[in-house]
Amino acid sequence: DAPTDAVPAPGTTWVDAALLAALELRVGQDLWLGDSRFRISQVIALEPDRGAGFMSFAPRVMIHADDLAATGLVQPASRITWRFAVAGDDDQTVRAFADWADTEVARPDVRGMRLESLEGGSPQMQQTLTRAEKFLNLVALLAALLSAVAVAIAARGFAQRHLDDCAMLRVLGVSQPVMARAYAIEFLLVGVAASVLGVAIGYAVHHVFVWLLAGLVETALPAPSVWPVLLGMGMGLTLMVAFGLPPVLQLARVPPLRVIRREVGQLRPATLAVLGLGVAGFAVLLIVASRDLVLGGIAVGGFAVAVALFALAGWVVVRVLRASVNEATAPRALVLATRQFSARPVFAVVQISALAVGLLALVLLVLLRTDLIASWRSATPPDAPDRIVINIQPDQAAPFQQTLQDAGVTRYDWYPMIRGRLVAINGQATQPERFTTDRAQRLVEREFNLSHAVDMPSHNQITGGQWTPQEADGLSVEEGLAKELGLQLGDRLGFDISGQLFERRITSLRKVDWGSMRVNFFVIFPVSALPEAPVTYITAFRAPAGDTGFDNALVRAFPNITHVDLSQTIAQVQRVLGQVIRAVEFLFGFALVAGLVVLLATITATRGEREHEFAVLRALGARSALLRQVQRIELLGVGALAGFLASLVAMAVGWALARYAFQFAWQPPLLVPVAGSLTGGVLALVAGWWGLRGILQTPVMQTLREAA
Known part of the structure; x- marks a missing residue:
């Protein structure tokens, strides 16, 4: 070659x-x-x-x-x-x-012309590329949302560590406007530097994608434009302004009294006006970046509702724990963990919410990635039919099927096929001028491939009405055809079949996957036979493996048939599908690592408070083994709760995305909340062990001196 x-x-x-x-x-x-x-x-x-x-x-x-x-x-x-x-x-x-x-x-005097492109090619290819593009956009959205959580946590930690410094500057006479400008400039410079670094890494990583998709398009890809650079810089700076700047600007309002009274001047939640403006700008940017209003709306709206639910659930859990744990009978480690957790309810709610948002992104990615790839592979499975044969005459039906069985072909589609022209809808003649679209006009001018069957094809799905076997006056119509021609349940259709008029009523609508390699029809009569109509047969099957002479022998035995070999088309679809899956897996792994980093940042954000609390407890006689148990109980509890909440929301958001954005049937596994709770607890415990492993080794006097 x-x-x-x-x-x-x-x-x-x-x-x-x-x-x-x-x-x-x-x-x-x-x-x-x-x-x-x-x-x-x-x-x-x-x-x-x-x-x-x-x-x-x-x-x-x-x-x-x-x-x-x-x-x-x-x-x-x-x-x-x-x-x-x-x-x-x-x-x-x-x-x-x-x-x-x-x-x-689209000009009215032009007929029979159409524009072909990669997106408008074969249904399998079009569906695969469309879903892959949406999934990659979803990964980008979730990565941006994870970044928002990370920036908010980092900014709050930065502000918390600089409260004392700012109080001293206020004592020395530095005004609030000067401090606000200084910290704003510092933070924006950091944001610009981080955005530039992120854009550079993204530019390098995109070459990996080009390598993964090599061969999908047999041509050199054009050089990247300036649009991704502007989008990356805009996303980074928006994240800094919306989620990083509000807590940092609070440093300028620290009272000088904090120098001698440490309990005053603590960080407060950002004002609703500042937070709302930043979040609104970030949401608009996400929807624009998604290039899909449905996808962006579901993702952004789902996460906004999730944050509110997580905060409410966290507040309820804190109240319940405070009231339910019996300090007289419960284990000492559980009592201390509960007391520590409920002593700072606001921070506990923030920690649960941040951890749940990170886990939500991870669970959503895992669920959709698994089921999306499964739906791709099920569309063209390894045993999909790769041969279609038409024009099989009625007297050839039995010997043809016997030939297939003798060759080892036991699974195949077999349907009668009838040629007919749609000539009337509800008693009115079908004139092309009645329809506005070129496709509808072509449909009423051409002959349809009709069929009849007592049972509905197993690879079809009823979307309206009911399939009733042996219903003499019934018709089942594909939903896309019904929409194109403006047909509804109950309409009567008239077909001219070899000069005979067949009128039937639409009793069911079917969803047909034209991207599959199965035999499909626009219109099916739900009866076992139509004696008055001339019929031939159509079949789809997979040729015997390794039998290179099977096709020629079949054509010689039945010279009148039309034999179509789909093997090259299926091979091309499966090759492209494999490349797309590799790209999706690569970006999925990248987002997964980003989510784990955010989880680690969420856990380690409490390091300062834990050091001080554990130092006080150790000074009062608490043993290190007891404090380790307290830490594990708290981490496991917070992680399990966050995982449970994230899994529930992920199931709802994933169902909405699968149905309305990716358009494939999806039934979330019922064990997802259990798996999410276990995963959240384990991840929180591992992240806590890694980020907080040095707390109990720090000398008590050193910790108390630093806190003082």
Whole structure:
């Protein structure tokens, strides 16, 4: 195999390998096309832009354009389609041409033209790329939300450590405006430096993505534009202003009295005006970055509601713990842990909320990543049908099925197929002029592939009405067709089948996955037979592995059939799917590491308070073993509670995202809250051990002197 940008020389032809096998030809021999003879010079291994139309599945023969007229193949009523392929140097040029082409195709005097692109190609490819793009956008949103939590925690810790310094500066005569400007400039400079570093790392990591997706698009990708740089800088600075600056600006309002009275001048929650303005700006930026209003709205709205629920649940838990633990009978470690936890209720609520938000992002990513990849793989499973055969005559049905069974093919779709034209809707003739879209006009002008079956196809799903077996006056219609033609349950449709009028009422609507390799129909009669209608049969099956002569033997045994080999199409879809999954897995791992870092920051944010509290307890005689138990109980309790709350919200948000953004059926496992509680407890314990491991080793006198 070798890539080429050449075309067949005059008098020669390039052909698919399937054609050589079917006609028992070799390279160098002659092939007659119409009135002309061509020498076979090359074999086509891969044609990336072939498309997915039904006629595209037939073996390909390429000749020079100047040789076409001599073949005599183009005659009145010939089935011929012209394709004009273009390429641009940059995305803006391609988009401008696509907009112009869309305008031309939409003109009322233009019929039968359409614009093809990577996004509008085969249903499998389109669905895979669309879902992958949305998942990557979701990962970016969750990473930004995790960053918001990390910035808020870091800024509060920074402000807490500098309260005494600011009080001393106030005693020495530094005014509030001067201090506010100094800290604001310092923090913004840090934000700019961090944003620049993040953009640089992102630029380097994007090359890894290009390597992972190599081969998905057989061309050099354009150089990155300035838009990602501006978005990264804007996101970083917005995070700093919205979540980092409010606690830092409170340093300017520290009273000088704190120098001699440490209990005054503590940090207070940011004002609603400042916090609301920052959060609103951040939410707008997230929705713009998501490029999908539904995806961004569900993610941002879900997290906003989650924060409120987490805070409320944390406050309730603090109150319950304070009232429920019996200090006389409970273990001493549990009593101390509960007393420590409930002694600072505001900080406890903040810690639970921050930890739950981080776990929510992780649980949501794990659930959607697992089920999204499963849905991708189920669309084209390894045993998916890779052959479609049509035009099987009724008297050939039994011998054809026997041939399949003799070859070891035991699983296959088998349906009758009837050709019919839609001629009436509710008694009115279907005229193309009645419909506004070009697709609807084409549908009423063409013949439909109809079928009948007592049982609904197992790979279809009822979305409206009811499938009633042997309902003589019933019809089941695919929901997309019904929407395109404006059909509803109860409408009567009339089909012209070989000169006979068949009128039936729509009794059910079905959802059909056109991206699957199964046999599907727009319209099905829910009956076992239509004796008056001429019928042929269609089947889809997977060819026996390793039997290279099976296809040719089948065509020789039944020369009238139309045999379509889908193996190359399936292989291309599965190859692209594998590359997309690798990219998704890579970014998933990146977000997972970011979430774990945020969890560690959330736990270690309490290091100063814990050092002081444990030093006092040790000075009063508490043993290190007892304090370790207290620390473990508190960490396990907070982590388990945060994991439980995060799992419940993740199930709700994940269901909404799966249904309305990714559009695939998703039933969250019922054991997710249990698994989330266990995971949250273990992660909190591990993060606490790593971040707080030196607290009990610090001498008591050193800790008390630093606190004083």
